[in-house]
Amino acid sequence: MAEQKGARSQPEMSERELLVVFTPSGRRGRFLPGTTVLHAAQELGVDIDSVCGGRAICGRCQVVLSEGSFAKHGIESYPENLSSLGENEVEYRRLHSLEPSRRLSCSTRILGDVVIDVPPDSQVHKQVVRKRAEVHDIEVDPLVRLHFIEVPEPNMHDPSGDLERVCQELEFEWGLTGLTCDLHVHQTLQDNLRKGEWKVTVAVFRQREIIALWPGFRDQALGIAVDVGSTTIAAHLCDLSSGKVLASSGMMNPQIRFGEDLMSRVSYVMMHPGGEKELTEAVRSAIRQLSQEVCKASGHEPSDVLDMTFVGNPIMHHLLLGLSPLELGGAPFALVTDQALELKASELGLDMHPGTRAYLLPCIAAHVGADAAGMVLSEAPYLREEMTLLVDVGTNAEIVLGNRDRLLAASSPTGPAFEGAQISCGQRAAPGAIERVRINPETLEPRFKVIGCEAWSDDPE
C-alpha cells in the first residue's frame, strides 16, 4: 500500500531527503523534496484525518507549520520550507473558512526540513474532552467511515465489474482489503458511479463492509444513540466523526399501556400469548418516531443515519429485539444472550438507510442490562484505583461498585417496578404525586407540594 501510494504521489527527484518531524506524536522521517505533508504523515503512521484522500475537498487534514529553530531536532523550520498555496488550496480557502496559519496537508509539499504540528481536530482518533472534570476523555473512533474515491471507467480490455474497480481504489487509496458489500449497494452502484462521473463517496463499516455509496463528495455520517428505558426513551443524533450531539429528543415508552413496570409487562405477555409482538412493535415505533424527530430538528434525513446504538435493561433489550421476556420473569432469569449484538437496523424494523447498522450493548446479567453496561463504559470505574459506586436510578436502579481490580453489579426495583402491582397508594412521579414535604419545626404542621402545581398545600388559593 505504502509503495503504491509512493509510486503515485512521490515525484521522481534525486536530491537529498528532507527531515520532517510531526508534533505532538514526535514521529520523524526523511522524504524526497516535493512529498506532500499528508503522504509523509501516512508513511510515518501519524494519526491524521482525511475523507477525500488528498483532493483538497474535505479540509480534514489541516496542519500548522511550527516556525523557528529546533535545536533538539536539528531543524530550521520556516515557511519557505513548504510549497506556497496551490490552486486547490486557494479554491478551498475561497469556499471555506480556514485560519491563515493552517495548511491543507494534502496540498502542501515539503521543500526543506520542517516541524509540523497536527492539531487535535485533524486527528482521526480525536478525543472529546468532556466538560465535567471528574470524567475521563472519550476517544471518537466511529465504526462507519467515509471514503471519497475516483474510480477507473470500465473498458473492453479489462472485463472486471464496477464493484471490483471500486474495491481496487479503496485498497489503493485507503488500504482497505477483503471488503464485502451490501446487496442494496450493488443495486444502485452502476447508476451512482455514472451520476457522480466516477467520483463517489463510500461508507465502510468496521473497515470490512461497504454499506452505502453516493455520487460525488460527502462529508458527514450520522449515528443515533438510543436509551430504551422502561418509562422513557431518549435518542441523540450524533456526528460520527466529531462525536458532537446534533439533536436530542425523548418520549414516554408507549409500552406503558401494557403495564407500568417491567414485571407487569412480563405478566401481560404471560396472559396474552403473542403479546410480546405488540410490546416489540410499540417500542420500535417509538424509536422510529424519535429518530425522525432528531433528524428533522437538525435538518437531516433518516437516510443520513448509518449507525445506531442501543442500551436498555434486559427486558427492554429483549423486547426491542423481538425476544420473549418470559424467561426473565422468573428464576433463574435466563437471558437469551448476554453478548453485544451487531445487526442491520432494518432487522429491527427501523427504516433509516438500508445499510444502517445497529449495535446493542451487552447485558451483564438477568436484571443488570445494557444500560448498566453503558453506564460503566461511560464512567469507566475500571480505569481507576479508587473505589467508585455508580447508581443509575430509573424504574429499576442498577448499582455498580468497584475499581480496576474488580467490579460488582446488582439491581433493584426503585419505583413501582415490583410493588406497583401490590400497593394501593402510590404512583409514578407525574402530575399529582407529592414532590416535597416540609414540617414546621415549631408548630409541627406539615405542608407539601405536588407535581403540576406551583403552590404549596398551605398557600392561600
Added chain:
Amino acid sequence: MAEQKGARSQPEMSERELLVVFTPSGRRGRFLPGTTVLHAAQELGVDIDSVCGGRAICGRCQVVLSEGSFAKHGIESYPENLSSLGENEVEYRRLHSLEPSRRLSCSTRILGDVVIDVPPDSQVHKQVVRKRAEVHDIEVDPLVRLHFIEVPEPNMHDPSGDLERVCQELEFEWGLTGLTCDLHVHQTLQDNLRKGEWKVTVAVFRQREIIALWPGFRDQALGIAVDVGSTTIAAHLCDLSSGKVLASSGMMNPQIRFGEDLMSRVSYVMMHPGGEKELTEAVRSAIRQLSQEVCKASGHEPSDVLDMTFVGNPIMHHLLLGLSPLELGGAPFALVTDQALELKASELGLDMHPGTRAYLLPCIAAHVGADAAGMVLSEAPYLREEMTLLVDVGTNAEIVLGNRDRLLAASSPTGPAFEGAQISCGQRAAPGAIERVRINPETLEPRFKVIGCEAWSDDPE
C-alpha cells in the same frame, strides 16, 4: 479443545497405551485402553463424520475392524481387541440397518492394538464418484453442517445467556469458536431449548454462523442448486451431507413474456423504466415454485432447505439479484460485480428457512457468466494436461478452451439471442419448428419433420 475432550471422555487408567492404525489414511497413535475409536480418530485428525457427537444416534461414524496379523504395523488385530456391543449400539442396531461387520466408532472402545478401516461413506469429505469415467470426482464439503449438543441448564450462580451456553457446548464438543447467530435463532432459542429438554441440533454455516436450531436430534440438511437459464430454469434438491440429488424439476423462464432472448429483455427494460423489477419478480417467483416442487416431490418442507446455489448468464445473474441489466446491453458491457456473492436467501425474496443462505457463482466477464463458471468447476479443465474445449449450448453458447496452464473463455448467441429481433423466419425449437430435413438422392425430392408431429411431411395423412 483436544485436551478438554480428553478430560471428558478418556478414562483414567495407568495401563500401557495401545497402538491404533487407521486405514486408508495410515494415521497411527497410542491411546489408553478404553478410549473410544471416534475419540482416537479425532485426536489423530482422521476424517470421520459425526452429527450427534458420540451419542450413537446418527450412525455416521461407522468403522470396520481389519482382522488379522499386520506385520508392517506390528499389530495383531482381532475382535477381542475392541469392546463388545454396548447398550447404545444394540439400540441403534435395533432401530437401523447396520452391517454386522460395522461398528459405531463412538460406542466402541479400544482394548488392544487394532487396525481400523474408515469406509468412504463415514468420511466428512467423502468423494462422490460420478458415473461418467472421464469426469473427476467431486468432494462433498458442505457449507452447512449439523451439530447435536446437550446444553447445560441455566442457574442462579452463572448469569450467562442461553446462547452463550449453546456456544460453549459447540466449542467444547465441536471446536467451533467465535460464532455469530442469526436474529431469528435468538427469537426461538429459549423455546427450542426447553422443548428439546436442553438437547438441540444446531446448523452452522461456514463454521462461523448459527443459522438454525431445532429441539432434539436432526440428521439431514438440504440444499437446492438452481441453473437460471434464459429459456429454462432447473432446480435440484440435494442432501448436503451425501451430495445425493433427491429431486429435480424444471420450467420455462417466465421472463420469456418480456422478450424471447436476452437482448430483447434488456430492450424491454430500456423502453420500460423500472421494468427490471418485473423481470426480477418473474425469475424469483419461478424459483420459489420450483423449490416447492422439488421439496414436495421428495417429501420435505421448503423450511428444511438451508443452502441454495445459483448459476446463470450475467443478465440472468443480475436480474435474479435485482440489478439493472442495462449496462450489459452495450459496450463496454460492465458487470456490477464479477465476484461470487454470499447472501441470505430471504434477500432474494426466497422464503425457505429464515436462515437459508444463497450463493451465486462468480461471473467470468460481461457475457460469460456464472453458468460458465459452474461448467468449468464441474469439468475441471484446469486440472488437466491435455487441451479441452467445453461448450455450453443454450440460448447463448459459452466456450472455454484450455488446460492447467491457461483458460480462455468466450460467448456467442446461438439461437435467437441476437437475430431474433431481426429475422422474419425462424423460431425457438418448439412445436412447429422444422426438426429434420431429408433429400431423396435420386429424385432430389425434399421432405421434413416438425416438432410436435410424428409424421414426415410426405407421409400419407
